[in-house]
Amino acid sequence: xxxxxxxxxxxxxxxxxxxxxxxxxxxxxxxxxxxxxxxxxxxxxxxxxxxxxxxxxxxxxxxxxxxxxxxxxxxxxxxxxxxxxxxxxxxxxxxxxxxxxxxxxxxxxxxxxxxxxxxxxxxxxxxxxxxxxxxxxxxxxxxxxxxxxxxxxxxxxxxxxxxxxxxxxxxxxxxxxxxxxxxxxxxxxxxxxxxxxxxxxxxxxxxxxxxxxxxxxxxxxxxxxxxxxxxxxxxxxxxxxxxxxxxxxxxxxxxxxxxxxxxxxxxxxxxxxxxxxxxxxxxxxxxxxxxxxxxxxxxxxxxxxxxxxxxxxxxxxxxxxxxxxxxxxxxxxxxxxxxxxxxxxxxxxxxxxxxxxxxxxxxxxxxxxxxxxxxxxxxxxxxxxxxxxxxxxx
Amino acid sequence: xxxxxxxxxxxxxxxxxxxxxxxxxxxxxxxxxxxxxxxxxxxxxxxxxxxxxxxxxxxxxxxxxxxxxxxxxxxxxxxxxxxxxxxxxxxxxxxxxxxxxxxxxxxxxxxxxxxxxxxxxxxxxxxxxxxxxxxxxxxxxxxxxxxxxxxxxxxxxxxxxxxxxxxxxxxxxxxxxxxxxxxxxxxxxxxxxxxxxxxxxxxxxxxxxxxxxxxxxxxxxxxxxxxxxxxxxxxxxxxxxxxxxxxxxxxxxxxxxxxxxxxxxxxxxxxxxxxxxxxxxxxxxxxxxxxxxxxxxxxxxxxxxxxxxxxxxxxxxxxxxxxxxxxxxxxxxxxxxxxxxxxxxxxxxxxxxxxxxxxxxxxxxxxxxxxxxxxxxxxxxxxxxxxxxxxxxxxxxxxxxxxxxxxxxxxxxxxxxxxxxxxxxxxxxxxxxxxxx
Numbered sequence: 042x043x044x045x046x047x048x049x050x051x052x053x054x055x056x057x058x059x060x061x062x063x064x065x066x067x068x069x070x071x072x073x074x075x076x077x078x079x080x081x082x083x084x085x086x087x088x089x090x091x092x093x094x095x096x097x098x099x100x101x102x103x104x105x106x107x108x109x110x111x112x113x114x115x116x117x118x119x120x121x122x123x124x125x126x127x128x129x130x131x132x133x134x135x136x137x138x139x140x141x142x143x144x145x146x147x148x149x150x151x152x153x154x155x156x157x158x159x160x161x162x163x164x165x166x167x168x169x170x171x172x173x174x175x176x177x178x179x180x181x182x183x184x185x186x187x188x189x190x191x192x193x194x195x196x197x198x199x200x201x202x203x204x205x206x207x208x209x210x211x212x213x214x215x216x217x218x219x220x221x222x223x224x225x226x227x228x229x230x231x232x233x234x235x236x237x238x239x240x241x242x243x244x245x246x247x248x249x250x251x252x253x254x255x256x257x258x259x260x261x262x263x264x265x266x267x268x269x270x271x272x273x274x275x276x277x278x279x280x281x282x283x284x285x286x287x288x289x290x291x292x293x294x295x296x297x298x299x300x301x302x303x304x305x306x307x308x309x310x311x312x313x314x315x316x317x318x319x320x321x322x323x324x325x326x327x328x329x330x331x332x333x334x335x336x337x338x339x340x341x342x343x344x345x346x347x348x349x350x351x352x353x354x355x356x357x358x359x360x361x362x363x364x365x366x367x368x369x370x371x372x373x374x375x376x377x378x379x380x381x382x383x384x385x386x387x388x389x390x391x392x393x394x395x396x397x398x399x400x401x402x403x404x405x406x407x408x409x410x411x412x413x414x415x416x417x418x419x420x421x422x423x424x425x426x427x428x429x430x431x432x433x434x435x
Numbered sequence: 436x437x438x439x440x441x442x443x444x445x446x447x448x449x450x451x452x453x454x455x456x457x458x459x460x461x462x463x464x465x466x467x468x469x470x471x472x473x474x475x476x477x478x479x480x481x482x483x484x485x486x487x488x489x490x491x492x493x494x495x496x497x498x499x500x501x502x503x504x505x506x507x508x509x510x511x512x513x514x515x516x517x518x519x520x521x522x523x524x525x526x527x528x529x530x531x532x533x534x535x536x537x538x539x540x541x542x543x544x545x546x547x548x549x550x551x552x553x554x555x556x557x558x559x560x561x562x563x564x565x566x567x568x569x570x571x572x573x574x575x576x577x578x579x580x581x582x583x584x585x586x587x588x589x590x591x592x593x594x595x596x597x598x599x600x601x602x603x604x605x606x607x608x609x610x611x612x613x614x615x616x617x618x619x620x621x622x623x624x625x626x627x628x629x630x631x632x633x634x635x636x637x638x639x640x641x642x643x644x645x646x647x648x649x650x651x652x653x654x655x656x657x658x659x660x661x662x663x664x665x666x667x668x669x670x671x672x673x674x675x676x677x678x679x680x681x682x683x684x685x686x687x688x689x690x691x692x693x694x695x696x697x698x699x700x701x702x703x704x705x706x707x708x709x710x711x712x713x714x715x716x717x718x719x720x721x722x723x724x725x726x727x728x729x730x731x732x733x734x735x736x737x738x739x740x741x742x743x744x745x746x747x748x749x750x751x752x753x754x755x756x757x758x759x760x761x762x763x764x765x766x767x768x769x770x771x772x773x774x775x776x777x778x779x780x781x782x783x784x785x786x787x788x789x790x791x792x793x794x795x796x797x798x799x800x801x802x803x804x805x806x807x808x809x810x811x812x813x814x815x816x817x818x819x820x821x822x823x824x825x826x827x828x829x830x831x832x833x834x835x836x837x838x839x840x841x842x843x844x845x846x847x848x849x850x851x852x853x854x855x856x857x858x859x860x861x862x863x864x865x866x867x868x869x870x871x872x
Contacts, residue, residue, distance in 0.1 A: 212750070221718045221730050222749035223638065294721070319721035322729035324642030327721045349668060350647045354722040361719070364837035368852070399665075403835075403857040424665055424864050431862035 060090050060115035060143075060308050067096030068123025071149045076283035077120050079291050080147065080300070082332050087301050087314060090116060100124055111137035115308045119150035125157065135159050138273035143307030145300065146277040151235065152197065163275050165242035165268040166235035168197020177237040182210065182247050182261035189239065196236035200256030202228050202282070204326055205248045207264055207295060215312040216267070216276070216302045217245050224321040226264075226296065227289030227328060232279040233262045241269045246299075265299055267306070274310060276303030287332070294319050294327040294334075318361030319354065337362050341379045345389035347396060356396050363404055377405055384412040395425045402429040409433065480804050483509035484553040485540050485564060487521035488674050490578055491555035494605065495521065497800040498553060498576075499528040504804050509547045511537040514674070515654040538656060540564055549573055551807050555605070559664045559683045559861075562587030566870045569594035574601040574807045576800070579693025580824035581817065583684070586860035587869065588821040588828075589847060594872040595817040603803035603813035604820035606697045608770070610799035616782070617757070617768035618702030619793045625784050626761030626777070629703045629741055633758040634695045635748040635769075639687030640679050640720055640729040646670045663863035670724060679725035685831045686727025687747070692827035693820060696745065698768060699757045700826075701793065703741060706819045709844035710735035710743070710826065717834035733830040738844070745830055832858045 064080055066073040077094045084090040097107045104127045111117065111133050126134070138144060146164045154160040155170030166180055172195065179190040207226050209217050226248070233250045247261035266277040278300055282290045290296060298320055302312045317334045321327040340358040347355065359376065366372040380397045383389045394416065401409045410433060416426040482505050484495050491512075498505050507525045512518040518536050525534035537543035544552075544567060551574040554564060561582050568575050569591065581604060582588035595602045608614045621629060648668040651657045657669050664682045677683040678690055700706045715733020720726065732746040748754040756769025764777030776782050786792065796802035796814040806813040825847075832855050833840045841850040849856045863869060 208749070219716075222747065223730075318719070320718075322640070322642075322718055322720055323638060324640045324720040324723065324725065324729050325644065349670075350645050352645060352722045353724070353726070357719065357721055364716075364835065367837040368854070373854075395665075402862075404854050427865070428665060428862045432857040432860070435857065435860075 059088070061113055062090040062092035062116040062118060062304075063109060063111070063114045064092050064094045064118040064120060065097065065109070066094060066120040067098065068100050068121060069149055070122055070152070072283045072285065073120055075285050075287065076147070076281070076291065079283070079287045079332060080118055080120060083297050083300055084116075084118070084304055086333060087305070089301075089305055089308075089314075092116075092118070097121065097123065097126070104130070109133070111142060114142065116143040116145065116304055118145040118147060118304070119153070120147050122149040122153040125154060131157065131159075138163060138275070139271040141272035141274075143304070143309075144273065144275040145304050145307055146275060147300075148230075148232075148279060148281045148283075151232075151277060151279065159270075162238045162240055163268060163270050163273070164237065164277055165239050165266050165275070166196075166237040166263060166277075168232060168235045170197075172196030172236060174236075177239055179234055179236045180239045180242075180244065180263060181258070182244070185261075187244070188260075194234070196234060197232070198234045198256055198258070199230040199232050200250065200252075201254040202230055202290075203254040204228050204289075205231050205250075206323060207246050207248050207280075208261065209246050211243055211245050214243065214245055214267070214306075215310070216265070216299065216306050218312070219316040220299075220320060221322050223323050224295050225323055225326050226280060226321070227291075227293030227326045229280050229290035229293070229296075230282040231262065232264075233258045233260070235263060235279065243267045265303065267303075274307045276300075276307045278303060289326065289328060292328040292330055292332065293321065294329050295321045297329060297332060315365060318358050337376075341383070344396070345383050345386055345393050347393040348390050349392055353396075356400075360400070363400070373404060374406070374408070377401065377408055380405070381409055381412050384409075384416065391421045394422055398422065398425040398429045402432040405429065405433055407433075478808070479503060479506040480550045480807050481506050481508055481548070482551045482553060483507065483511070483535075483543065483547050483549050484521070484555070485511040485543060486555035486578075487512040487514075487517045488555065490605070491553070492521060492524070494553050494555055494576065494578070494800065495524065498804075499525070501801055501804055504801065507534065508549070509535040509537065509543060511540050511543040513538060513656040513659045517654075517674075539659065540567075544568065544571055544573075551576065551601075551803070554578060557660075557677045557683045558583040558685075558689065559677075560662050562590060562869050563663060563863075563867060565591045566594045566872065569598045569600055569602075570870055570872065572598050572600055574803075576603045576605065576803050577817075577820075578605040579697070579820060580685075580689045580827065581693070581820045582824060582828075583689075584858075584860045585825060585828055585847065588824060590869055590872060592817050592821050594870075597872050601803070601806045601810070601813055602817040603799070603806070604693060604697075604815035604817065605799075606693045606815040606820060606823070607799035608694050608698055609701065609794070609814045610796040610802060611772075612797065613772050613774045614698050614701075614768050615793055615795065617759075617766050617774050618698060619786050619791070620776075620781060620784060621702035621759040621761070621766055622704055622793065623786055623790045624761070625763075625781050626759060626766055627763030629759050629761050631760040632699045632703055632741065632743040633751055633753065633760070634699050634743060634745045635751040635753065635755045635757075636691040636695055636745065637687040637755065638730060638747040638749050639690075640725050640727050642720060642723060643672070643676070643679070643725050644723045646672070646724070661864075663861075663867035665864055672724065676725075679727050681726050684727065685827060686729075686731075688728065688731050688745070688830065689824060689827045692745075692824050695755070695757045695769075696743075696826050697815070697820065697823035699743060699759070700819070700823055702757070702759050702766075703743075705737060705741070705743075706822055708737070709822055709847075710829065710842055711738050711844065712736040712839060712841055713826075713829045713833045714839040715745075715830060715833055716837070717831075728831075728834060731830065731834060733833055735826055735830070743826070745826065 717728030
C-alpha cells in the first residue's frame with residue numbers, strides 16, 4: 042500500500058547536515074553497556090547525528106590512555122560516572138565546551154566528578170559523591186515558585202522507581218516548544234535533591250517527588266535543564282535509568298524525544314524536529330520498544346490490519362500528519378489517495394475502512410466520492426459510507 | 436402531533452389531577468420562592484427529566500429541593516437501573532410511588548403532560564431531543580454544552596425562539612454571586628477596556644487504551660444510547676466516560692465551555708457574537724479509544740479587537756477560570772468563590788444605578804422555575820449558550836485541521852474552507868434525523 046511518491050514527499054524534510062557525536066561511557070554505577078548503544082540509536086534515528094561510542098578504561102585503569110579528540114565532534118554525550126579523567130583530557134573537554142561544543146548530560150553523569158569545579162558548572166546540578174551545601178544550593182520548584190535553597194544536606198536522592206508526571210516549566214524554549222504542559226514518563230528513578238552551582242541554568246521541566254513511592258521530597262524536582270558555559274550549550278536530562286534493553290525509562294517516547302531535541306539544541310541553539318504524534322500525554326505512558334518513531338509510510342502499511350481492540354496508533358499518526366499539513370492541498374491530496382487505497386483494498390479490514398471513511402468525511406475531496414459510494418452497498422460499511430457522503434456532498 | 440402545552444392547559448390539567456384524588460405532596464409554605472405565602476398545587480410547575488446520570492440526578496435533586504414549586508412526575512433513561520434509582524428518589528421526595536418511568540424519550544414526550552423538562556444527556560443526543568422538546572413547547576432546563584456541532588446548535592436556538600419557550604442552560608456559575616460580581620465589574624470597565632481574556636479549563640482525557648468488545652449490560656439499551664452516532668461495539672464505555680470520545684463530546688474543552696467561556700462572554704459583552712478568527716493546537720493521545728485532546732490551546736480574535744485564549748489550565752499562570760485583562764488591570768474568577776484582581780480595591784467597587792446591571796439569580800434551578808411562571812427570560816438563555824459552545828467547537832475545528840479558521844459570527848459560517856466547514860455538522864445515522872423547526 043505504499044505510494045512511492047508520498048515517501049519522497051515526506052522524507053524531504055530530513056536534515057542535510059549531520060553532526061558528529063561522541064558518546065563517552067565505560068564506567069558507571071548504572072548499566073552503561075545497555076544505555077550507550079540505545080543513546081546512539083536514539084540520536085542516529087533523527088538523521089541529525091552520527092554517534093560513536095568511546096569507552097574509558099575500567100575503574101582504576103590508566104586514564105592517560107583516554108584522549109578523545111573533541112575537536113572532531115559537534116556533540117558530546119556523557120553516559121559516564123567514574124574515575125577522574127586525566128588533566129589533559131579535562132582541559133581538552135573544557136576547551137571544547139568553552140569554544141561552543143554541545144554536551145548532553147544523561148542521568149547518572151550528573152553524579153560524576155564531584156570535585157571538578159568546571160564540570161559541576163557545566164551540569165548545573167549534581168548528586169551523590171558527597172555533594173552537599175559546599176557544592177551549591179538545592180534548586181527546585183515549590184508551589185510553582187522556583188526555589189534556590191542553601192540549606193545544609195546531602196545532594197542526590199531518589200525514591201522507589203515509579204511512573205511520574207513531567208511538567209513543562211518553560212514552554213517557549215526551543216526544546217519544549219509544542220510539548221504538552223504535562224506528560225506521563227515511563228517507570229524511572231525520580232532524581233531529587235540535586236544541588237550545584239546552578240549558574241546560567243534554566244529548568245525546562247520538573248517532576249513532583251511525592252512521598253507515595255518513598256523518599257519523596259514533596260518538591261517539583263528538575264528533570265530537564267539547559268546550561269550555557271561560555272560559548273557551549275549543555276542539555277541535562279536527569280531521566281532515563283537503564284535496564285537491560287533500556288526498560289521503560291529509556292523506551293519512553295518522552296525521554297527519547299526530549300533527548301533528541303535537547304541534543305539538537307546543544308549543537309545549534311535551535312530545534313528543527315517536529316513534535317511526534319506519540320509524544321506522551323497524561324493519558325498514559327507511551328513506550329517505543331524499538332526506540333523508533335512510526336513513519337507515515339509505516340502507518341499506511343499497517344492501518345489496513347486495524348481491528349477492534351488493536352492499537353489505534355497508526356490512525357493517530359495519520360491524523361497528526363493531517364494536522365501538521367495545516368491545509369496544504371498537495372500533501373492532503375496525497376494522504377487522501379493513500380486512504381482511498383485502503384478503501385478499495387481487498388485485504389484491508391472492515392474496521393480500517395471505517396476509520397478511513399470517518400477521516401475522509403471531512404478532509405476528502407471529490408476524488409474519494411466514487412470509492413465511498415461503492416461502499417454504501419456494503420452492509421458492514423453502509424453507515425460510515427453514508428456519513429462520509431453526507432458531509433462530502435453537502 | 437406535538438403536545439402543545441400552555442399555561443392554561445397546565446392549570447386545567449392540575450385541576451384534573453386534584454379531582455382524580457391523586458395524593459399530592461403536602462403544601463409547604465415557600466418564602467424562598469419570593470412571592471411569599473403558599474403555592475397552590477395548581478401553580479406547581481410539572482416537570483420530568485430525560486437523562487438520569489450524574490448531572491441529570493444532580494439537577495433533579497436541585498429541582499426537588501424547590502419543594503412545592505415543582506411537581507416532578509416522570510423520568511426517562513436508556514439505563515433501567517439508573518431509571519429505577521431516579522424513580523426511587525422522586526417517589527421518596529413526593530412521598531408516593533407515582534413517578535412514571537420511560538426507556539424511550541419519544542414515548543415520554545408523547546405521553547407526559549409537562550410544563551418543563553430537565554434534559555441531561557450525552558452531547559450527541561442534544562440536537563434531536565432539545566429541538567424536539569422545544570417543538571413540543573416544553574420549557575427546557577438543558578445541560579451544557581447545548582450542542583455537539585454548530586449546526587445542531589443553530590437548530591436548537593431556532594426551535595427555542597420560534598416556539599417561544601423558556602430556556603435555561605445548566606451554566607449555573609451565572610447564579611453564583613462572585614461570578615456575577617466579576618463579570619459585572621469587567622463589563623462596566625473597572626479594569627478599563629477589555630483587551631484580552633484567558634479561559635482555563637481542565638486538562639482532559641484520562642486514557643483507557645483499547646479495551647475489548649464486551650457484552651452489553653442487560654439494563655442498558657445500547658442502540659438507543661448511541662442513537663444518531665455511528666454504531667460501535669460496546670467496550671464498557673458509556674455513562675460519564677462518553678466525554679473522552681469525539682463521537683459524543685469534545686472532551687473537557689466542550690464540557691467546560693458552558694462555564695468559564697460563558698462567564699468570559701458575560702463579562703466582555705460577547706454573549707451575542709463570536710470570534711472572527713480562531714487558531715491553535717491540541718495535544719492528542721498517541722492511541723486508544725479515548726481520542727479527545729488531552730491539552731488544547733487556541734486564540735480567538737473578535738471583530739472589536741478583543742482576543743480570547745482558551746487553554747487547559749496547566750498551560751496558564753492563573754490555571755482554571757476566567758481572567759479579563761483590561762488596559763487598567765485584570766479580574767480573575769473561578770469556582771470555590773475565588774475572585775481576585777490586579778488591585779484588590781477593584782473588587783470593592785460598587786456598580787452604580789446607571790451602569791450595566793447583569794441579570795441576578797442566586798439559585799439557577801429556581802430562576803428557571805420562576806421564569807417558566809413569569810414568562811421572563813432565564814439567566815442563561817439559549818443563544819448565549821450557543822455562543823459559548825461555538826467558541827469551543829470552532830477551536831476544535833482549528834485544532835483538527837491545523838489551520839487558522841475564519842468565522843463569520845453573523846452568518847455563522849466558516850469562510851473559505853470547505854474541509855473545516857464540513858465539521859460544522861455531524862450527519863446522523865439512519866433512521867435518526869434532526870427535527871425540523
